[in-house]
Amino acid sequence: MAGPLRVVLQHRLNLVRDLLAWYAAQQPGFRVVACVDRPTALLSACNRTKVDTVLLESGRTPWDVTELVMVLRQLHHVRVVALYSTVARAEFAPEADRLRQSGVAELVAYDDGPTAVLAALRDLGPHPVMRVPPGPRAPESRSEPQPLTRREAEILHCVARGLTVRQTADVLGVTERTVHSLQGQLFRKLGVRNRRSALAVALRHGSVSIGSTREDD
16 A cells, blocks of 8 residues: 655645645655745755655746756656745736646646645545656757866765765865855756756756755654
């Protein structure tokens, strides 16, 4: 018999997170394993424990989260459900296709109430054993990324684990200034401006093997 659906909730508003987590705890078949306020914290949450589904706040700029969706699906093989507000339904509608193309399984209005959110998860059925496709392809870069140095690859692995700059410095035994410097080199080689995009590009090109980043089950 399948166990409960293991869910991570992400929303910037404490009230939304707490209400969804409380309601899910009252329902059979759900287990909320983590609640986080920032999208970037999802990598760390998924690294710490087994996760089936991520509830991700899409906000008013869903295109900004599509790379994160791809990374979560390819790195942790999770199903992603995007939460949005009915207040912004009209302006959100044109962006819905972009989210679906990035691999989002469902779009749910969180202010329709926790009953509607959990009903949407039930309608999706049991979390499948996922064979993750390559995901949405951003415009192709003109050339393959340059090979990474050992230190740059270590930085990328720490990013995949969701570690902060300070945590990365502690793990590698270097200063935070050195981490920032190495990170800058990594971004320039991959042609990106942030950590999430660096992961997405590395996964897309397959030039860096990140492997499993979960610490334990």
